[in-house]
Structure formats: structure tokens, C-alpha cells
Amino acid sequence: MPALLDPDMTEHLYYQNSFLYEFDAEVVDVPPTADSRSAVILDRTAFYPTSGGQVFDTGWICPQEAVEAKLRVIEVTETEDGQILHVLENSPSLAKGARVHGLIDVERRRDHMQQHSGQHILSAAFLRLFNMPTVSFHMGAESCSIDLDTKNLKAAQVESAETLANDVVMENRPVSIRFVTREEARGLGLRKIPPVERDQLRLIEVDDFDLTACGGTHVASTGQIGSILLRKTEKTRQGWRVEFVCGKRAVATARHDYTVLAESAGLLSSHVWDTAQQIRKVQDESRASRKEREHLMEELAESYATRLLAETAEHKGRKFIVHTFPDRDLTFIKLLGQRLTRQSAEVIAFLGVTSGQPALVFAQSPGQPFDMGALMKEILARFGGRGGGSKDMAQGGPAQIEGLETALHELAARLSG
Ligand SMILES: [Zn+2]
Numbered sequence: 001m002p003a004l005l006d007p008d009m010t011e012h013l014y015y016q017n018s019f020l021y022e023f024d025a026e027v028v029d030v031p032p033t034a035d036s037r038s039a040v041i042l043d044r045t046a047f048y049p050t051s052g053g054q055v056f057d058t059g060w061i062c063p064q065e066a067v068e069a070k071l072r073v074i075e076v077t078e079t080e081d082g083q084i085l086h087v088l089e090n091s092p093s094l095a096k097g098a099r100v101h102g103l104i105d106v107e108r109r110r111d112h113m114q115q116h117s118g119q120h121i122l123s124a125a126f127l128r129l130f131n132m133p134t135v136s137f138h139m140g141a142e143s144c145s146i147d148l149d150t151k152n153l154k155a156a157q158v159e160s161a162e163t164l165a166n167d168v169v170m171e172n173r174p175v176s177i178r179f180v181t182r183e184e185a186r187g188l189g190l191r192k193i194p195p196v197e198r199d200q201l202r203l204i205e206v207d208d209f210d211l212t213a214c215g216g217t218h219v220a221s222t223g224q225i226g227s228i229l230l231r232k233t234e235k236t237r238q239g240w241r242v243e244f245v246c247g248k249r250a251v252a253t254a255r256h257d258y259t260v261l262a263e264s265a266g267l268l269s270s271h272v273w274d275t276a277q278q279i280r281k282v283q284d285e286s287r288a289s290r291k292e293r294e295h296l297m298e299e300l301a302e303s304y305a306t307r308l309l310a311e312t313a314e315h316k317g318r319k320f321i322v323h324t325f326p327d328r329d330l331t332f333i334k335l336l337g338q339r340l341t342r343q344s345a346e347v348i349a350f351l352g353v354t355s356g357q358p359a360l361v362f363a364q365s366p367g368q369p370f371d372m373g374a375l376m377k378e379i380l381a382r383f384g385g386r387g388g389g390s391k392d393m394a395q396g397g398p399a400q401i402e403g404l405e406t407a408l409h410e411l412a413a414r415l416s417g
Helices: 106-130 157-168 182-186 249-268 272-311 330-343 372-383 404-416
Strands: 023-030 038-042 059-063 071-078 083-089 097-106 135-137 144-148 175-181 199-205 210-213 227-235 240-246 318-327 345-351 361-364 385-390 393-398
Touching: 023 393, 038 097, 038 385, 106 135, 106 144, 106 157, 106 199, 106 210, 106 227, 106 240, 106 249, 135 249, 157 227, 182 199, 182 330, 240 249, 249 272, 272 318, 272 330, 318 330, 318 404, 330 361, 330 372, 330 393, 345 404, 361 372, 372 385, 372 393
Parallel strands: 318 345
Antiparallel strands: 023 038, 023 097, 038 083, 059 071, 059 097, 071 083, 135 144, 144 240, 175 199, 199 210, 227 240, 345 361, 361 393, 385 393
């Protein structure tokens, strides 16, 4: 639609043909960009600038007199007055009026066409099947997403929309571009009319399935999309977000998913489809063995307590027990402290763990006169670390253990003396 455009505006070659990967143009300007990167403006371009959810093309611009001096186009943006800025990796030796040849990165363009056309079909499928309009479209480097205006979205609905969208892909329906006036568009039943006031609308039509206004680059027939794979869905503030991938991305994603799944299945020695079931089994087993371990620890603490009480001589009606373990943990010495004070009414125990994460537990039988919390604070003041507790039971984590056992024996000697 060049005739309808401002003559100062860059001619958008991609509006007419998404498969135009090479073109000739003239440099109109070499303006400084806001972030002082190098850019050129051409009189016409096939480079798509970021807009309408679709991200920009990349490629090369070559001066016609020196084709080998390819300039890498790393980003393409559109200014408010319709100029298209080709941002270059390096500053160009191009002047106004120079003739250039543009080359689009075909792989990237094809990928974008697959994602964007796939999105139109998917959005139409959700609308047709469940009356869920698409409110926005996002094209990411790895996956794409649409936001649906709906309160609920069930897994079965996602699957139905995916099936219908892929049926439309398999039917290889023609996808066409046409231009109409805003007036003409009103009677056509468009899925979406852009809010911007423009005289002319560019329409993308998936034959007998979807008609919508869009400025993006699209496939010529739906079969070129290859496939549409829906993945994560998540509730958003406004509705539901559906993640999807199309074309070669769908294949790459499925390949990645399979690799991860196969590795997980390998670790479980199961078939890939039984992975979840196997993980559930492992979780159950782990839960059971944790319980079993806790039970055994309680039994061990019980018998340890019996043995320590039998080995310790009574002193003025009390038993002072000092014991440190190189190979236990806080949970165990807490259990031991509880068992000791439960088995005997006259015990005062100073227990410690000296390896890994050092720990201390001080415990006395109810009715004994000392203050375990205060004694713990006293010891930790010497050895560093944090801890505390009540009159009968205290725990702590000493920062250092050098001389700790001796200090515990001295403490017991002091209290018994
Ligand atoms: Zn679109």
C-alpha cells in the first residue's frame, strides 16, 4: 500500500510479502539513536521492526559498491513517525544516498512467521471453541504466550484448542494478506480491530477460519507452521496465560523435554511414561524410611540413656552426665536428654556433638535446682554461637569446640561440688 503512505515514511516491503528475504534500497538517513548506537534508515525495507507482539528481524545490510562489507543488523525498531531504524552492530561507513542490498536472517524470520501465524490460529481456536478472546501476545526467545480473557481454563479445553489449531495446520489452508479501509473492515467480522486510528487496515486471513488485523509477517499456508504445541498454563491477574511453541521450536522443545524425561527415567530405571509413578514410589519409600529412622533413633536414645545412667555414679543424690558424640546430631542429643530426664528424677546432663554442625543440649530432671538456659548462655559466651532455653532444657550451637568437653566436665564438677 505504498500509495497510501506518507512519502517520507519507509516503504514496508514486508507488508506485501513475508517471503522477501533480499531487497535493494537507498540510505535515507544515518541518524544517531537515543542510546548512541549506529543505525540507518532506508527508503524501503523488508526488515520487520518489533511491533504487535512480534520481535524484530536481524540480518545484514551490504553497501552495493562493496557487497563483502556486510553490516550486521542487530535490532530493528519503528519510530513514532513510521521510520524504521536498522540498528547496526558496528558504526557504518554509509552516507545518505548510498545504494544498499538488504539480507534478512531467513531462519529467524521463518521461526517468527511460524510463531505468529500459529498464534492467530490458536487465538481463533480458543475464541471459537470457548469464547475466550486473546488480549495479548508475547513472543519470547524460547517460547510464546497468549493471555486469554477468561476466569477458568481447564486442561481439557487446552487440549481441544491445541487439537483444533493443529487440524487447521494439517488442512494447509491458504493465509492471505489484504488491505481494507476501516469502514470496509467493520462489516467483515474481524477477530480483532486495532484501536489505533488508521484509514487502512492490513488483514491476515486464514482461509475460512480467522480474519484479523495485523502488521506481522505470516506464512503463506498453514502447513508451513508445522505444528502447534501448548505447554504451561497459568492464572494471571486478568485471566489465563497459555504458553506455546510452533514449528521447529515445537520440535526442539519436544526434543529437550524428552532428553530431560529420559534422563530422569534412566535414574529411576523406568520407562519414560512411568516416571511420575516411579517418583511417587521413591517419595513414599523415602517418607517411610525417614519414619523408620526416627523410630530407630528413639530406641537408640532410650537404650543409650539406660546405659549412661547405669554407668554414672550418684553424687549427693544426683547424677551428672557429661557426654559428647563425634557422629550424632542435635536431634539425637535432644532425644537423649529427654530420655535421660524421663528415666531418672535426679539427672543433670551436658551433651554435645563435636563434628559436622556442633551442638549442645543441657537437660535436668524436673525439680532439680539448676538453670539450664543460664548455663547454656554461660558456655556459649566462652565458645561463641547462639542458643538458650528453659530452666530444665536448653540447646545451642557453639561456634568452636576446642576445649568444649573439658569445659562441660568442669561445669559438672562445679555444680556437684
Ligand atoms: Zn498478529
